[in-house]
Amino acid sequence: MAPSNIVSIRELSKVYQQGEINVTALNRISLDIQTGEFLALMGPSGSGKSTLLHILAGIDRPTGGTCHVQGIDLAQLNESDLADWRNQNVGFVFQTFNLIPVLTAFENVELPLLLTQMSGRHRRQQVSTALALVGLDDRQHHLPRQLSGGQEQRVAIARALVTDPSLVVADEPTGNLDSHSAQEVLTILQSLSRTAGKTVIMVTHDPKAAAYGSRSVHLEKGELADS
């Protein structure tokens, strides 16, 4: 594995069993992703791009092949270690934002830090910094329902960044946003890669969104089409 690769996938397969039928979501994929890259995973529905994202983010397990992230073979980690690893190394951005509706923007961003040993003061500083990074320091005490879609997604990005992970995964982050908000979110993700050196992997249908990335990878029927 090259030292500059944060992700190294070899012969990766994922087969789902639906009753007596086996459905192949990923078929022997090999892929390297460099540190600091902004990779767009593209492809039609059912091509396996979300499955690939889930596996390299450590929330799903492959049925074949290997997936090394930061040199760690994720298949070798048990559930508990994998949870710790996700908390420390991966930031998640979802299409539907997935903020906790009863928590304010500040509390939503603070949530992953509850698992750390950080002091309350340090935590608050970290959250404020993350919210400032996405331009929402004036919306700290707003509940998700009091924010626009774009603002909600920016809170979700702040939540993904607050633990200072090396890998940010985004599953159709602009799918529920208007074009202006989508542009704002994509700009933030791009700057994370360019200025903060984070590796961003984004699943998207939209070629315009993919254009913000440094590289695009196309999946079709569970296989890499080109790269």
Next chain:
Amino acid sequence: MTTLTFITKNALRNKRRALLCILSVAVSLFLLVTLLVALREVTVPPEDIGAALRVVVRNKISFTNPLPARQRAVIERIPGVAAVSPFSWFGGKYKNEEMMTFGQFAMDPKLIRPIFGEAKMPEEQYQAFEADQTACIIGKLTAEKYQLKIGDRLPLTSIIYPCSIELKIAGIYEGTIDDRNALFHHKYLDEAGGSDGWVGMWWVKVRSIEEMPRVTDSINRAFANSSAEVRAETERAFQLSFVSMWGNIKILVHSICSVVVFTLMLVTASTMSMAIRERFRELAVLKALGFRRRELFAFILAESFGLAAVGAVLGIGAAWVFYTQISIAKLTQGIFITFEVTPKIIGQAALVAASLGIVASIAPSIAVARTSVVDGLRTLD
């Protein structure tokens, strides 16, 4: 934000449902405490302060069989005996009442104070009672219930003796554990009802607690193999022998308690299941963020436990306040006397609430643990 803040916000996210769940726990625990207190009152009758020194002597065959009056002299001679009084249940109905609503007992009027020292009454009333053979004294509860006062007449028709008597109220006592009974001269009963030569029971006052076992044993042996063998026992043991007749009531109350607890468990478990099911996606997000199964289980357990605990504080607290503040004897017309919410009962109800909180969290926790992050994220809101 602390973990506790997070749990509290989650528990109260649907305020109406949380409130209804808390109220259902509170009402059920109030009912449970009430049943347990009622059961205790029935099965463990309240005890007078002086009960420890009193011995009840009854016919060995049954307490409905009388004893010969001549036994008194024999009992009085037993070392350690301080006083002996006949004690005969008259079984009288007051005026035209269908049922007996208070007990009437014939006894030696001079021995009320030595034997039942806890009955408080002015000295002149004691003297008036002792001086007049047709006089009686009644408990404060009965006096209040029938609005009786000193000087009033108390007509009683016995279901045991073939007679009716009319007593004159000479005093109203209070301070016993059951201020309902009427006490009158045994001599009057002897002359009016043909019970001459027989008594219902003997009530004996013993000098000291140390002498109790020996005195009861001596009384039992004194009449062994006679035509009227006796059974002498402490007042407590005598009361408990009545309780043994309540066997079916105990089973019934226990059954109702079990149904209450079971229903409560269903309600709480259902509430928790609903609350967790609609947050499946959020819990999957928490898992993705790095929360482990045990932490999610702790959240669910704390939420369930918290709701049950608040319900328990309200329900048990309300029962305690209610039964401490009101006069249960007045409310139940003397059926229950003390109705004490004891620490043991509070502990039992709290234990039920705690178990409830734990049991209600098990099913949702298992469901959350079994669901993968990916499946959880696919769950519709």
